[in-house]
Amino acid sequence: MKIIDVHAHCGEWFFPIYMNEARRIIGLMDKYGVEKAVFSSSLAVFYDMVEGNAQLNEFLSGSPRFYGYAILNPNYMDLSVEQIEKYLGVQKFLGVKIHPDYSRKSVSCHESVELLEKARKLKKVVLLHTWGDEQIRATSIVADTFPDMTVIMGHMGGDGKEGAGWKAGIAAAKGRPNLYLEICGSVLHRDRIKEAVEAVGDDRILYGSDMTLLNPSIAVGMVEEADISQSSKENIFHRNAERILHL
Amino acid sequence: MILYTITGVATRTSSQGERSCGLRSTVPKLLTGVGPRTPQTEVAQMPSQIVDMNTHFGVYPRMKADISLEILERLIEQNGVTRAVTLSLKGVLYDYVEGNAETLRKCSESRKLVPAATLDPRKCTDAVADVSALVSRGFKVLRLFPDLQEWPLRFAPVRSIVHELHRVHIPLMVNALTYGVATELTDLVGEHAFPVILSGIGYWVLSEVIVLMKDNKNTFVETSYLDSPDAIEVLVREVGADRILFGSNTPMTYFRGPYLSVAKADISDHEKEMIFHLNAEKILGEVGE
Numbered sequence: 001m002k003i004i005d006v007h008a009h010c011g012e013w014f015f016p017i018y019m020n021e022a023r024r025i026i027g028l029m030d031k032y033g034v035e036k037a038v039f040s041s042s043l044a045v046f047y048d049m050v051e052g053n054a055q056l057n058e059f060l061s062g063s064p065r066f067y068g069y070a071i072l073n074p075n076y077m078d079l080s081v082e083q084i085e086k087y088l089g090v091q092k093f094l095g096v097k098i099h100p101d102y103s104r105k106s107v108s109c110h111e112s113v114e115l116l117e118k119a120r121k122l123k124k125v126v127l128l129h130t131w132g133d134e135q136i137r138a139t140s141i142v143a144d145t146f147p148d149m150t151v152i153m154g155h156m157g158g159d160g161k162e163g164a165g166w167k168a169g170i171a172a173a174k175g176r177p178n179l180y181l182e183i184c185g186s187v188l189h190r191d192r193i194k195e196a197v198e199a200v201g202d203d204r205i206l207y208g209s210d211m212t213l214l215n216p217s218i219a220v221g222m223v224e225e226a227d228i229s230q231s232s233k234e235n236i237f238h239r240n241a242e243r244i245l246h247l
Numbered sequence: 248m249i250l251y252t253i254t255g256v257a258t259r260t261s262s263q264g265e266r267s268c269g270l271r272s273t274v275p276k277l278l279t280g281v282g283p284r285t286p287q288t289e290v291a292q293m294p295s296q297i298v299d300m301n302t303h304f305g306v307y308p309r310m311k312a313d314i315s316l317e318i319l320e321r322l323i324e325q326n327g328v329t330r331a332v333t334l335s336l337k338g339v340l341y342d343y344v345e346g347n348a349e350t351l352r353k354c355s356e357s358r359k360l361v362p363a364a365t366l367d368p369r370k371c372t373d374a375v376a377d378v379s380a381l382v383s384r385g386f387k388v389l390r391l392f393p394d395l396q397e398w399p400l401r402f403a404p405v406r407s408i409v410h411e412l413h414r415v416h417i418p419l420m421v422n423a424l425t426y427g428v429a430t431e432l433t434d435l436v437g438e439h440a441f442p443v444i445l446s447g448i449g450y451w452v453l454s455e456v457i458v459l460m461k462d463n464k465n466t467f468v469e470t471s472y473l474d475s476p477d478a479i480e481v482l483v484r485e486v487g488a489d490r491i492l493f494g495s496n497t498p499m500t501y502f503r504g505p506y507l508s509v510a511k512a513d514i515s516d517h518e519k520e521m522i523f524h525l526n527a528e529k530i531l532g533e534v535g536e
Binding site for chain 1: 287288309310312313449450451453454457472474475476477478481497498499500501502503504505506507508511
């Protein structure tokens with residue numbers, strides 16, 4: 001089955017993971033039938049947004065199957081605006097991503113909202129790392145603030161203890177038609193996908209893997225094993241991404 | 248970061264009418280490969296057998312989840328698991344005496360289920376008696392859950408239990424999800440002749456586990472949380488395929504992800520067979536021999 005991965009990374013990790021070569025990433029995608037993937041730079045997330053986005057831009061030229069999100073850091077407003085202007089006109093950049101854990105800034109803070117408004121005007125999607133109740137609330141505020149912007153909630157809200165995170169993520173998405181749930185995580189409770197489909201429908205759930213931090217086997221296995229229809233699986237694996245990303 | 252797991256390991260009991268402790272003699276040899284029955288992501292070479300070292304059943308009060316024995320048995324069947332090492336969560340979340348009894352009772356009714364024992368250090372005041380009782384009843388693996396029961400490794404009852412395991416030489420499987428737990432456990436166990444199986448190991452503690460496994464040849468890792476894309480390959484390269492045991496943590500979490508991680512790893516077919524069942528058969532079969 002065709003798969004489009006809306007949550008992928010290139011770059012190094014501070015863990016024993018050795019996948020930072022385009023040919024290895026393509027091998028990983030081939031192994032699991034991933035046709036296209038949208039990447040952000042781990043360098044940009046963890047350390048230097050400018051250098052990381054530049055590396056990503058170069059990386060994207062390595063394969064027609066690679067697409068990207070520009071990372072924005074609301075601590076550096078001028079530089080973030082420059083990143084938007086520099087990359088969001090590039091065809092292979094499909095949107096922006098903000099990771100609140102590493103910038104220590106909420107995605108709903110004044111600065112983040114100002115940056116997201118610029119992305120909205122360019123009709124780009126936004127992927128927001130979302131983990132736990134506080135970040136779910138912040139992502140929900142962004143979705144409410146920009147009802148005409150496609151907002152992707154990374155990790156479905158998280159895979160914390162006793163289902164904390166993803167259950168609240170599903171609840172948040174329920175009444176927000178522009179809020180999409182991206183599914184990846186490490187600890188994937190067995191009813192996660194079924195509950196999401198039953199609550200929000202199969203047209204607002206997106207396959208994401210978090211590769212190359214995580215193995216696509218985890219998210220692929222979760223969707224394949226989920227007790228939902230084949231049509232719903234196809235929506236999650238690729239149709240929804242094709243629709244919102246115009247792929 | 249990941250905060251918890253439910254994992255499993257264990258054995259076969261003499262009370263079930265099995266021959267001594269020989270898992271190897273009790274696992275039926277199949278002529279064709281096994282694996283998930285639903286047509287999904289292609290796997291070139293199915294393993295001939297699967298021993299899942301990490302399953303459980305019962306009730307989970309902390310979150311709505313159907314983890315009944317019926318669900319576990321259905322998933323085992325669907326996924327072509329030959330044998331599943333399992334335990335009742337009653338022993339983890341309520342009372343280990345009642346839980347172990349339930350584990351034995353349920354496993355005696357199924358040819359595919361292999362019972363794991365557990366002890367709760369918060370209650371265990373006589374490790375000599377408790378561990379001896381487990382051995383005499385036929386349990387061949389002991390599982391401990393510091394994450395779910397929230398006790399530290401530096402805890403006198405744990406020290407007593409470990410001391411007793413030195414005497415009886417049954418494998419110990421411990422959830423070691425957070426930084427330092429595996430290190431503390433290894434320090435506590437010291438030079439050990441019995442297998443120590445580390446469970447709940449994800450990318451964040453992978454370096455810790457590799458370093459420990461290089462220094463302690465009787466330390467093993469269970470696969471259910473090995474979530475980085477080359478974790479299996481890295482472990483095979485660093486410590487060898489003979490130190491890795493397949494586990495899924497089903498039914499709380501999905502089976503198929505951990506299965507695919509091993510089935511599609513860039514390692515030899517024989518190494519996959521080792522991980523999927525040969526290593527488990529060896530560890531479980533050696534107990535009591």
